Amino acid sequence: MTDQAYNFAYLDEDTKRMIRRAILKGVAVPGYQVPFASREMPMPYGWGTGGVQVTAACLAPDDVLKVIDQGADDTTNAVSIRKFFVATAGVAVTEATADATIIQTRHRIPEAVLTAGQILVYQVPIPEPLRFLEPRETETRKMHELEEYGLMHVKLYEDIAKHGQIATSYAYPVRVEGRYVMDPSPIPKFDNPKLSGSAALQLFGAGREQRIYAVPPFTHVVSLDFDDHPFSPSKANHACDLCASNISYLDEVITDDQGGRMFVCSDTDYCASRRAAGHVGALGAPMATEKAAE
Amino acid sequence: MTPDALIGGFTDAPVQASHAFRAALNALSRPGQIETLRGATAPAPLSSAAATLAMTLFDVTTPVHLAGAHDIPALRDWITFHTGAPLVEPRAASFAIGTWAALQPISRFAIGLPDYPDRAATLIVEMPTLDAEGTRLTGPGIETEAFLYLPETAAFTANRTLFPLGFDCFFTAGTKVAGLPRSTFVEDI
Numbered sequence: 001m002t003d004q005a006y007n008f009a010y011l012d013e014d015t016k017r018m019i020r021r022a023i024l025k026g027v028a029v030p031g032y033q034v035p036f037a038s039r040e041m042p043m044p045y046g047w048g049t050g051g052v053q054v055t056a057a058c059l060a061p062d063d064v065l066k067v068i069d070q071g072a073d074d075t076t077n078a079v080s081i082r083k084f085f086v087a088t089a090g091v092a093v094t095e096a097t098a099d100a101t102i103i104q105t106r107h108r109i110p111e112a113v114l115t116a117g118q119i120l121v122y123q124v125p126i127p128e129p130l131r132f133l134e135p136r137e138t139e140t141r142k143m144h145e146l147e148e149y150g151l152m153h154v155k156l157y158e159d160i161a162k163h164g165q166i167a168t169s170y171a172y173p174v175r176v177e178g179r180y181v182m183d184p185s186p187i188p189k190f191d192n193p194k195l196s197g198s199a200a201l202q203l204f205g206a207g208r209e210q211r212i213y214a215v216p217p218f219t220h221v222v223s224l225d226f227d228d229h230p231f232s233p234s235k236a237n238h239a240c241d242l243c244a245s246n247i248s249y250l251d252e253v254i255t256d257d258q259g260g261r262m263f264v265c266s267d268t269d270y271c272a273s274r275r276a277a278g279h280v281g282a283l284g285a286p287m288a289t290e291k292a293a294e
Numbered sequence: 295m296t297p298d299a300l301i302g303g304f305t306d307a308p309v310q311a312s313h314a315f316r317a318a319l320n321a322l323s324r325p326g327q328i329e330t331l332r333g334a335t336a337p338a339p340l341s342s343a344a345a346t347l348a349m350t351l352f353d354v355t356t357p358v359h360l361a362g363a364h365d366i367p368a369l370r371d372w373i374t375f376h377t378g379a380p381l382v383e384p385r386a387a388s389f390a391i392g393t394w395a396a397l398q399p400i401s402r403f404a405i406g407l408p409d410y411p412d413r414a415a416t417l418i419v420e421m422p423t424l425d426a427e428g429t430r431l432t433g434p435g436i437e438t439e440a441f442l443y444l445p446e447t448a449a450f451t452a453n454r455t456l457f458p459l460g461f462d463c464f465f466t467a468g469t470k471v472a473g474l475p476r477s478t479f480v481e482d483i
């Protein structure tokens with residue numbers, strides 16, 4: 001696909017300039033949602049058109065792109081977005097977190113510690129953390145302006161009253177640099193601590209809702225909590241059955257119709273790297289043996 | 295139109311703008327870090343870095359103010375021809391270009407609205423040189439501390455007290471750029 005019927009990275013230069021300006025204002029005001037004029041993309045909204053537009057505005061020809069969905073590089077969504085940028089921007093792609101310069105993600109932050117040369121782009125369905133408390137945009141905007149975040153705490157506290165703990169386990173709200181309350185996208189709260197103090201730049205794009213926001217590197221991000229119920233990034237009390245990691249976020253996988261199940265890392269690159277390095281979980285064969293059996 | 299107005303733009307806009315944007319993004323995301331920004335050249339006194347920023351970020355939707363020695367026919371024509379940006383008074387500007395002295399008084403520029411803090415001006419401040427020493431910078435984008443020579447400290451200290459309102463700055467010299475968003479704390483040491 002070298003005959004270009006479209007511009008580099010699909011979007012025209014006017015659109016990219018508009019998105020780039022929004023990204024820069026997002027960086028200048030961490031956690032604040034900058035409105036932008038989202039464009040139609042050749043894929044459904046549910047596929048992360050906001051993230052795709054942010055990635056398109058950031059990509060340069062020498063970038064190496066990684067795309068993950070729920071931690072995996074090989075899901076339909078991730079494969080489609082990766083193919084889209086190979087076709088429209090001709091960029092190199094990778095599944096290795098450490099080799100990527102831009103990582104577009106849906107629902108996870110990679111386990112590997114990100115570095116200064118990397119940008120993590122999140123696909124965001126609902127960027128407004130106050131939306132479920134207040135449907136009117138003019139009102140939520142006012143609440144952010146006045147830092148009226150009391151209702152958010154009330155909602156979390158109702159959780160504690162009802163369940164004995166904060167039940168919110170995805171899209172757990174955070175406060176950025178002590179100012180804006182921000183939706184970190186539907187990542188598990190297990191990932192929340194990685195939002196803070198990362199060496200990488202984190203950008204968030206919501207296509208349908210037309211918002212872009214940012215967490216610059218080394219920015220202080222705190223999960224909302226209470227003195228008597230401090231935030232805790234919950235984790236399954238189990239090690240990965242394939243690579244034996246006991247610090248990674250796990251997916252529960254049904255293995256047969258007899259009720260068999262196993263726990264495996266949701267970050268497939270992290271798990272594969274550990275197995276390649278010789279780590280073997282309770283249900284995992286060494287990688288070389290498995291290869292030979294295929 | 296002055297003859298120099300027609301030359302010096304991008305020769306391969308999608309690629310040059312993509313590299314330029316990443317340099318600008320790095321600069322603003324990591325205050326004090328000096329990046330290289332090249333690709334466009336404009337009539338003097340506009341630096342190559344500022345010209346490249348203009349090509350990357352300006353268009354018909356972004357009113358621009360040219361201050362002092364930058365407000366000359368050759369540059370007005372160059373900006374108009376290459377970007378289409380309307381040239382305006384400080385109060386209406388999304389972007390402004392000039393030396394720090396020429397941009398004074400800085401209070402003329404938009405600092406955003408309480409419910410839309412993004413509607414604030416970006417100042418492109420032309421400097422003789424950029425030096426990663428002098429004023430101490432802390433805040434988002436900076437792991438411990440960074441240093442950057444600033445034309446003064448008081449205006450940026452005052453700007454930080456307005457957060458989340460405030461103007462954002464790029465400092466340019468030759469092909470170099472450094473960023474100073476409104477979120478950065480500055481102090482003389």
Ligand SMILES: [Zn+2]
Binds near residue numbers: 240244264270271
């Ligand atoms: Zn694993």
